[in-house]
Amino acid sequence: MNDQTKKITYTALLMALTFVMTSLVKIPLPTGYIHPGDGAVLLSAYILGPWGGLIAAAIGSASADYFGGYSAYMLPTFIAKGSMAFIFGYLMKRFPEKNLLFFAFPAVIAMTAVYYVSEVIMYGNITGPLVNVPFSLLQGLVGIVLVTILYKPLERFRLKPVKF
Helix, strand or coil, X not given: CCHHHHHHHHHHHHHHHHHHHHHHCCXXXXXXXXXXHHXXXXXXXXXXHHHHHHHHHHHHHHHHHHHCCCHXXXXXXXXXXXXXXXXXXXXXXXXXXXXXXXXXXXXXXXXXXXXXXXXXXXXXXXXXXXXXXXXXXXXXXXXXXXXXXXXXXXXXXXXXXXXX
């Protein structure tokens, strides 16, 4: 399998994995739900790098919102999960000698910030969306735990990072 075919195949598989992990297990909240899909978002960036991870995570997560009945969150999810994957993948590529967890926390914080700003715009209120910040952080921490457990067994599928 050549590199281009491998990239396209892995991107499609990780997009589907992100969709399934986001859709399958949902813990409902008044304004949405939390799920283990952030583990797939981080795995997408780990395996595909920043750009491929962005595509797989953003489309897979936004599709889960659409088909789950949360279409108002499609654009914020696309931006939040895409930026989460991009930041994680970029930092891993830029600093390969650092620990994986070192890069996951800034990505989760960025995802939480995007959701907060999006909800401020959607609701027209700066204090109301603060209720969802701990849940976004918790969801991100679950994703960090999942990627910490799965990254070693899945390391052989990782595409070769390109040097800057």
